[in-house]
Amino acid sequence: MNDFKDKVVYQIYPKSFMDSNGDGFGDLKGVTAKLDYLADLGVDYLWLTPFFPSPQRDNGYDVADYRAVDPRYGTMEDLEELIREADRRGIGLMLDMVFNHTSTEHEWFKKALAGDKKYQDYYIFKDGTPDCCPTNWVSKFGGPAWEYVPWLGKWYLHLYDVMQADLNWENPAVREEMADILRFWKAKGIKGFRFDVINVISKPEVYEDDFEGDGRRFYTDGRNVHKYLKELVAAGGIDGMITVGEMSSTTLENCIGYTAEGNHELTMCFNFHHLKVDYKDGQKWELREPDYLAMKKLFQTWQEGMQAHGGWNALFWCNHDQPRAVSRFGSDTTYWKESAEMLAVAIHFMRGTPYIYQGEELGMTNPHFTSIDQYRDVESLNYYKILRQQDKSEEETLDIIAQRSRDDSRTPMQWDASENAGFTTGTPWIGIADNYKAINAAAQMDAPDSIRSFYKTLVALRKKMPVISAGKIEFLYPDNADLLAYRRYDGETELLVLCNLREREIAKPLPVGWTDAEKLLGNYPDTADTLRPYECVVLKK
Numbered sequence: 257m258n259d260f261k262d263k264v265v266y267q268i269y270p271k272s273f274m275d276s277n278g279d280g281f282g283d284l285k286g287v288t289a290k291l292d293y294l295a296d297l298g299v300d301y302l303w304l305t306p307f308f309p310s311p312q313r314d315n316g317y318d319v320a321d322y323r324a325v326d327p328r329y330g331t332m333e334d335l336e337e338l339i340r341e342a343d344r345r346g347i348g349l350m351l352d353m354v355f356n357h358t359s360t361e362h363e364w365f366k367k368a369l370a371g372d373k374k375y376q377d378y379y380i381f382k383d384g385t386p387d388c389c390p391t392n393w394v395s396k397f398g399g400p401a402w403e404y405v406p407w408l409g410k411w412y413l414h415l416y417d418v419m420q421a422d423l424n425w426e427n428p429a430v431r432e433e434m435a436d437i438l439r440f441w442k443a444k445g446i447k448g449f450r451f452d453v454i455n456v457i458s459k460p461e462v463y464e465d466d467f468e469g470d471g472r473r474f475y476t477d478g479r480n481v482h483k484y485l486k487e488l489v490a491a492g493g494i495d496g497m498i499t500v501g502e503m504s505s506t507t508l509e510n511c512i513g514y515t516a517e518g519n520h521e522l523t524m525c526f527n528f529h530h531l532k533v534d535y536k537d538g539q540k541w542e543l544r545e546p547d548y549l550a551m552k553k554l555f556q557t558w559q560e561g562m563q564a565h566g567g568w569n570a571l572f573w574c575n576h577d578q579p580r581a582v583s584r585f586g587s588d589t590t591y592w593k594e595s596a597e598m599l600a601v602a603i604h605f606m607r608g609t610p611y612i613y614q615g616e617e618l619g620m621t622n623p624h625f626t627s628i629d630q631y632r633d634v635e636s637l638n639y640y641k642i643l644r645q646q647d648k649s650e651e652e653t654l655d656i657i658a659q660r661s662r663d664d665s666r667t668p669m670q671w672d673a674s675e676n677a678g679f680t681t682g683t684p685w686i687g688i689a690d691n692y693k694a695i696n697a698a699a700q701m702d703a704p705d706s707i708r709s710f711y712k713t714l715v716a717l718r719k720k721m722p723v724i725s726a727g728k729i730e731f732l733y734p735d736n737a738d739l740l741a742y743r744r745y746d747g748e749t750e751l752l753v754l755c756n757l758r759e760r761e762i763a764k765p766l767p768v769g770w771t772d773a774e775k776l777l778g779n780y781p782d783t784a785d786t787l788r789p790y791e792c793v794v795l796k797k
């Protein structure tokens with residue numbers, strides 16, 4: 257039974273959230289210091305991205321020890337204090353489990369490299385010669401997905417960075433290690449888990465070249481993934497806890513399977529299809545204007561499809577891998593506030609569990625970096641080289657990276673207008689957006705008309721109105737490329753959500769019977785016969 261329908265999750269990227277000791281690097285004590293801010297927002301859970309020991313090649317998604325705290329983030333005592341203090345405020349912690357791969361600095365991989373056969377079987381090693389890669393698969397971060405180890409005469413698979421070696425989930429010992437890690441954290445008082453790219457853990461029986469794509473069709477939602485998830489949830493003792501799977505390039509059918517009540521896999525899934533509507537020909541590093549009709553169709557398919565078959569969506573625009581939504585699908589200049597609030601309404605009234613990514617509630621924007629030296633992300637740095645090798649000019653390359661980089665969302669949280677936005681007294685590990693003096697938490701906290709206050713209202717409404725958390729959904733006007741519109745309803749209440757996706761005035765169609773409905777919420781103070789730029793309105797009957 258999904259008991260989490262009226263809950264809201266807040267995502268924290270600890271490295272950029274709050275630095276308590278002036279080393280320029282956010283930490284766990286920093287999170288604890290900001291718990292009142294989070295409790296005031298009304299969120300129920302905090303998803304913390306990885307803070308485990310790691311060489312930080314991929315900002316912690318390269319885990320070297322799953323049961324400890326990286327000293328840069330603090331100590332186990334700091335974490336225990338955070339769990340306790342969050343609990344005192346009615347907030348649960350969700351940890352990020354990176355179970356598809358480990359860092360090559362993990363002791364298992366080090367033993368494998370030293371020749372230990374037991375640990376070689378923890379990973380995906382293939383015999384071969386240096387000139388012949390086992391398959392032509394491409395790493396998600398660019399370049400080949402295999403690395404040769406000369407002294408072993410073997411290649412190992414890394415779907416992500418070369419320092420992130422894929423685990424061999426066919427090996428029952430690996431599966432038991434993972435379950436044991438979950439039991440360890442559950443015993444510490446952790447209330448839920450986010451599973452990183454969990455739908456790529458089950459690899460094919462036969463490894464073959466992909467002449468149609470980068471190899472993902474052979475391992476995405478792989479043959480044993482549902483079996484492994486059921487086993488992990490049961491053996492880890494986490495059935496009934498809040499869990500979310502990050503699903504790379506997945507399908508609706510699989511996400512129904514991952515989340516349908518009674519399947520005992522996960523509570524909900526992230527899928528990314530709606531965030532690829534501005535990829536030209538499906539290529540992340542090729543720009544195009546967002547295709548809003550495609551986005552609407554995806555929302556409708558996923559929302560109505562999950563509803564029809566008992567699945568549950570995680571609702572989000574932003575995370576630590578995505579550019580800031582307000583810069584991407586809204587306006588970070590003239591209609592900054594209106595577009596940030598419209599985007600919030602667009603997903604917070606949908607069927608599913610909303611996720612707020614740190615700073616989203618303030619309307620934080622992309623930093624608009626202009627030099628490659630400002631970036632830290634391994635994927636962005638790799639693709640800078642790849643795009644330049646493709647003969648794109650420096651200017652075009654930097655423009656693409658500025659719009660697509662994962663660092664767009666990783667700049668420090670903007671707490672106030674003081675130096676370094678109140679994030680650190682030292683030198684921040686990555687630059688801060690220039691607009692922090694205008695866009696920051698202090699400026700918005702007590703302002704009833706701020707974006708943050710608007711988010712607070714959205715969180716409160718979900719708890720107050722069962723139609724938002726548990727009602728049915730139906731999409732309207734599917735062929736209108738300017739307007740996202742849907743209806744929520746249960747036996748008692750009906751809501752009509754209208755969102756103008758454009759930076760211009762558009763018509764405001766109303767279905768029969770809605771002309772005199774009450775206005776529950778909107779991002780303009782008054783009411784008009786049209787929808788003004790990025791206007792959203794929620795009507796109630």
Ligand SMILES: O=P(O)(O)OC[C@H]1O[C@H](O[C@H]2O[C@H](CO)[C@@H](O)[C@H](O)[C@H]2O)[C@H](O)[C@@H](O)[C@@H]1O
Binds near residue numbers: 314504505
């Ligand atoms: O774009 P998709 O193929 O649908 O994949 C979704 C995201 O997957 C990756 O994200 C996660 O795994 C990475 C490796 O552990 C890690 O670097 C990242 O921070 C994780 O969230 C990918 O890196 C993202 O760009 C995709 O959005």
